Structures are given as structure tokens and as C-alpha cells.
Amino acid sequence: MQERRRQNVSHSSLSAATGAPRLGGNSQAPSDFLLSIISYHSCSCRGPSRAGVAVTLALITFATTLSNAFVIATIYQSRKLHTPANFLIASLAVTDLLVSILVMPVSALYTVSQTWTLGQVLCDIWLSSDITCCTASILHLCVIALDRYWAITDAVEYSKRRTPARAAGMVATAWVIAISISLPPFFWRQVKAEQVTSCNVNTDHIFYTIYSTFGAFYIPTLLLIALYGRIYAEARKRILKASHRKPGKRLTSARLITDSPSSVASSTSLNYGSNDASSGNVSQVKVSVSDALLEKKRISAARERKATKTLGIILGAYIICWLPFFIYTLLVPVCQSCFHPELFDIFTWLGYLNSLINPIIYTMSNEDFKQAFHKLLRLKCCRA
Numbered sequence: 417m418q419e420r421r422r423q424n425v426s427h428s429s430l431s432a433a434t435g436a437p438r439l440g441g442n443s444q445a446p447s448d449f450l451l452s453i454i455s456y457h458s459c460s461c462r463g464p465s466r467a468g469v470a471v472t473l474a475l476i477t478f479a480t481t482l483s484n485a486f487v488i489a490t491i492y493q494s495r496k497l498h499t500p501a502n503f504l505i506a507s508l509a510v511t512d513l514l515v516s517i518l519v520m521p522v523s524a525l526y527t528v529s530q531t532w533t534l535g536q537v538l539c540d541i542w543l544s545s546d547i548t549c550c551t552a553s554i555l556h557l558c559v560i561a562l563d564r565y566w567a568i569t570d571a572v573e574y575s576k577r578r579t580p581a582r583a584a585g586m587v588a589t590a591w592v593i594a595i596s597i598s599l600p601p602f603f604w605r606q607v608k609a610e611q612v613t614s615c616n617v618n619t620d621h622i623f624y625t626i627y628s629t630f631g632a633f634y635i636p637t638l639l640l641i642a643l644y645g646r647i648y649a650e651a652r653k654r655i656l657k658a659s660h661r662k663p664g665k666r667l668t669s670a671r672l673i674t675d676s677p678s679s680v681a682s683s684t685s686l687n688y689g690s691n692d693a694s695s696g697n698v699s700q701v702k703v704s705v706s707d708a709l710l711e712k713k714r715i716s717a718a719r720e721r722k723a724t725k726t727l728g729i730i731l732g733a734y735i736i737c738w739l740p741f742f743i744y745t746l747l748v749p750v751c752q753s754c755f756h757p758e759l760f761d762i763f764t765w766l767g768y769l770n771s772l773i774n775p776i777i778y779t780m781s782n783e784d785f786k787q788a789f790h791k792l793l794r795l796k797c798c799r800a
Contacts, residue, residue, distance in 0.1 A: 466528055473524035473765065480516035480772040484509040486789065487775040494788035500583040504563055505778050507587045508556040511549060512771035518545040520768055527761050532615040539615035540602070547598035547617075548591075551632040553771055555590035557734060558636045560778075561643040562586070568650050597631050600624050625749055633742040637735065644727050651727075726781040733777060737770035 487509040491497045522542050526532060532539060563586070566574040601617045601624065741763040744755060779785040 470524065470528045473520075473527060476765070476769065476772060477516055477520040477524060480520065480768070481513060483772060483775040484513040484516065486792070487779055487785075488513065490779070490785065490788045490792050493792055494784075496784060497788055500578050500580050501560075501563055501567070503580055503583045504556070504560050504587065507583075508553065508560065508778070509775055511553045511556055512774055514545070515549045515553060515768065515771045518542075519549055520771075523764065523768070526615065527765070531613050533613075534615075536612050539612060543601070543615065543617060544598050547628070547632075548594045550767065550771075551597050552591050552594035553774070554632060554636050554734075554738065555593055556587070557730070557774075558639050558643075559586045559590050561640055561647070565643045565647055568647055593631065597628050600627075620749070622749055625746065629742050629746050633738055637739075640731060640734070644731050647727060722781070726777065729781075730777050733773045734770060736766075737773065738767050741767045 488506055491502055491506045491509075519542070522534070522538075523546070534542075563578070563583070567578065601621075604618070604621065744759060744763050748755060779789060
């Protein structure tokens with residue numbers, strides 16, 4: 417994302433390191449120029465073959481596009497999934513779909529070819545799309561976490577405010593923040609007269625590097641950890657509360673209280689284990705609570721456990737995918753020699769992989785999604 421390609425290697429430094437001249441220069445014969453290019457690519461393609469890398473990146477890109485497209489189609493087709501919470505998941509899928517369409521194909525080409533051949537304008541568009549879409553994807557995770565946190569800790573009141581308009585406002589906020597992080601590099605970009613062979617954000621601006629990495633990752637990560645910690649604690653409390661209730665018949669007292677025999681108004685109250693007497697005529701009736709209610713609570717507790725595990729998987733996958741990249745991005749401006757250049761490609765694609773993991777986690781952990789997804793697949797197969 418922010419620090420694009422080979423530790424911010426410029427065209428001149430690339431030439432100095434490999435012996436390759438500037439394009440359009442006459443300091444070397446054509447044969448020497450070709451030899452230097454061959455030497456450069458042979459050094460940068462150690463390990464897996466270039467064809468193998470290209471196929472792998474193409475498969476990741478295709479799988480990311482397909483999985484997010486299916487999530488969007490599933491929510492669109494199923495009326496049962498037309499809720500504000502699922503609207504946020506659909507928006508996340510749209511964002512990850514944009515990553516797979518606008519960012520990953522170009523990044524795959526750049527990773528395999530090891531040089532930028534698409535010009536300055538496309539470089540600017542690609543960098544802006546990369547930073548904006550990837551940051552928006554991360555911020556969508558925060559938006560979904562906030563929605564779930566409010567739904568659990570303030571269920572009654574939040575259910576009244578949990579509207580599509582509110583969800584749209586949260587999504588718009590995420591995109592505004594993402595765009596504000598991607599725009600600053602355009603204010604100090606310098607158009608080069610020579611042909612561009614590398615496409616990157618200039619990380620010499622250390623304050624922007626700190627601003628972008630903290631705004632796009634570190635602050636959202638701290639927010640996610642805090643929110644999921646509270647959600648986990650609340651879910652754990654409900655599980656423990658449900659487990660302390662043993663199955664069986666429960667007796668409770670239902671008291672019909674009348675102020676006077678001739679009184680028209682009366683009130684009914686249900687009290688567990690209550691033997692209190694009050695003024696007026698009191699009639700006590702023993703009511704049996706069936707095991708059906710307790711079974712329903714056991715099922716609810718099981719769902720809470722599953723939701724808690726899902727939250728752990730979501731947070732763990734997000735940190736594993738993005739933490740290496742943002743550590744690298746933050747430290748490289750300080751110590752470029754501390755990291756091997758190829759680590760950047762690995763960490764970048766590990767971050768992109770989160771856009772493939774998101775739809776899998778959010779949909780496969782939800783029974784309504786799985787049913788709608790299978791229904792959509794059957795519908796597509798029947799039409800085929």
C-alpha cells in the first residue's frame with residue numbers, strides 16, 4: 417500500500433544497483449543494456465519460477481473476486497438477509513471486490529515483472545486505489561465491530577437506531593477516512609521527465625508515513641481489540657449465566673392481587689420463589705416452566721460460543737494478514753537495509769489475502785448466509 421515497491425527504489429538507484437542505464441540514455445550499447453536487464457531479472461527471480469508466482473497470484477485474485485461477488489449476490493437475492501447488519505457485510509464485500517479488481521491485477525503484474533511499465537498516470541491511479549480500498553476494507557471491520565458491540569451491549573435502544581440510513585452513514589465515514597489517508601501524497605508528487613520504472617509513495621515524508629500507518633492500521637487495530645474484548649466478555653457472561661441454570665421443571669408463583677372484591681382493576685405479577693403477602697386478596701398458583709424454554713437458552717448459549725470463536729478468528733486473521741506489512745512500512749524509512757526487498761511483496765500479498773478471507777469468515781460462520789448461498793448455487797446450476 418503506502419510504500420510501493422522495493423523499499424522506495426527510484427529509477428536512478430535501480431540503475432546504479434544493476435548497471436542498467438536510464439531508458440533513452442546512450443551511455444551503453446544495446447547489447448550491454450540487454451545484458452543488464454537479464455542480469456537484473458535473474459537476480460530478482462530466485463526461488464519460485466516467475467510463471468509459478470504469476471499463476472499463484474492470478475488464482476488468489478480470481479478467488480477474491482469470485483468469493484466477494486458471491487457474497488454480494490447472496491445478500492441481494494435473499495430478502496431474509498436484507499438487514500442493516502448484513503448491509504455492512506455487503507459493503508465490506510464490495511470494498512474487497514474493488515481491491516481484487518482495481519489493485520490486485522496490477523500488483524500481480526508489477527510483482528512478476530519487477531518493473532513499472534504503465535506510466536505515471538496509471539501509477540497515481542493505482543496507488544490511490546490501493547491505499548483507499550485497502551484502508552476502507554480495514555475500516556469496514558471496525559464499522560462491523562461497532563455495530564455488533566452496540567447490538568450486544570445496548571440491544572433494546574440500538575435496535576431502534578439500527579437502520580439502513582445509519583449503516584450507510586457508517587460506511588460513508590469509513591470511505592471519507594480512507595480517502596483522506598490516500599490523498600496527501602499527491603500534494604508533493606513530482607512528475608519525472610524520464611520514463612517511470614518504479615511506482616511508489618515517497619516515504620521520505622516520515623510524518624505522512626506515521627499518519628497513514630496509524631490511521632489505516634494501528635488505531636483501527638486497537639479499536640478492534642477493545643471492541644472484540646468487550647463483545648467477548650459480554651458473550652462469556654451470557655454463556656456462564658446460561659450454564660448455571662440446570663434443566664428440569666421450575667416452579668414459580670403467579671399472584672393475582674385484587675385491592676377489593678368489588679374492584680374492577682386488577683394486576684398480575686410473576687415472582688420466582690416468592691412467598692410475600694400483600695394487602696388485598698391474594699391467590700397463588702404454581703406454574704410449571706417447561707424444559708422447552710431451557711433448551712432454547714442452551715441453543716442460544718451454543719450460538720454465543722460460536723460467535724465468540726468467530727470473533728477470535730476474524731481478529732486473528734486480520735492481524736496476521738496486515739501486521740507484517742505495517743511494521744515493515746513503518747520501519748523501512750528508518751532502516752532500509754534491515755529488510756530484504758522481496759519481503760515487501762510477500763507482506764503486500766499477505767495483506768491482500770485478507771480480502772479473500774473476509775467473505776469466507778463472515779458468511780461461513782452464519783447459518784442464514786450458508787442457506788442463502790446454497791440456494792443461490794442451486795439456482796445458478798438449474799439455470800445452467
